[in-house]
């Protein structure tokens with residue numbers, strides 16, 4: 016699919032992966048609507064990608080609020096009359112072990128932003144996306160949507176849900192010329208996912224990816240109509256033991272969890288920033 020002159024929506028575009036993707040889409044010749052809750056930061060991003068004179072726009076809203084997402088769809092319809100690409104990227108991690116009743120509400124909030132945010136944006140924009148074919152929906156999941164790691168139950172649940180939704184929708188929409196893609200980043204240092212412990216670890220820091228890598232994978236998925244991209248690519252291999260050697264996979268997961276607990280105890284790893292409320 017050609018990006019030049021296309022119209023794209025990027026949610027969670029005020030920082031990290033979304034911000035970089037908005038910039039790269041604009042450089043590729045697309046008109047981009049950047050979406051997030053912080054107006055002041057979005058205004059900076061809008062200026063960085065070329066401003067409204069170049070056909071870009073911003074929309075301040077919470078993807079977990081369906082009425083606000085309906086307003087986003089109206090904004091796209093009124094401003095552009097089309098939507099060629101939707102990048103469902105907004106999300107956050109509220110890590111911590113699932114201990115009891117209080118954690119149910121925390122899980123509901125993570126699902127509301129990470130999963131229902133994807134569902135609302137896809138649902139409300141789908142009529143316009145179907146009128147703009149060939150078009151693309153790119154859902155940003157995570158390796159946590161393939162592998163459940165310790166201390167991450169809520170986040171992992173939200174990303175597994177995105178994977179199921181995306182794989183099924185890919186089949187349903189393929190015959191209507193809408194490509195639904197799934198991007199599964201590994202560890203990428205950003206504002207909401209700083210990964211301080213990994214950055215300080217002399218071995219693990221080599222396993223970190225960059226926002227540039229993820230943005231390139233998103234653009235590759237759109238241009239070449241790819242269903243799935245893992246970033247960095249070699250993380251794909253991490254899924255093999257789960258399928259082929261499940262007992263080894265569970266043993267390694269327990270060991271990783273022990274190492275993570277030690278990093279937390281000695282203060283080299285902080286809780287992931289909570290940005291969902």
Ligand SMILES: NC(=O)c1ccc[n+]([C@@H]2O[C@H](COP(=O)([O-])OP(=O)(O)OC[C@H]3O[C@@H](n4cnc5c(N)ncnc54)[C@H](OP(=O)(O)O)[C@@H]3O)[C@@H](O)[C@H]2O)c1
Pocket residue numbers: 026027028029030031032033050051052053056076077078079104105106107108128155156157158199200201202203204205206207208290291
């Ligand atoms: N970085 C990683 O290691 C990693 C790994 C796997 C997957 N991912 C996924 O990649 C995506 C982007 O994460 P990132 O690393 O770029 O983190 P980030 O820098 O913290 O960016 C998150 C973005 O989401 C927006 N956002 C959060 N809640 C929102 C809401 N309710 N409504 C609208 N926008 C909201 C934030 O903007 P406002 O605060 O202005 O609303 C921000 O622009 C997420 O879905 C994340 O799960 C990241």
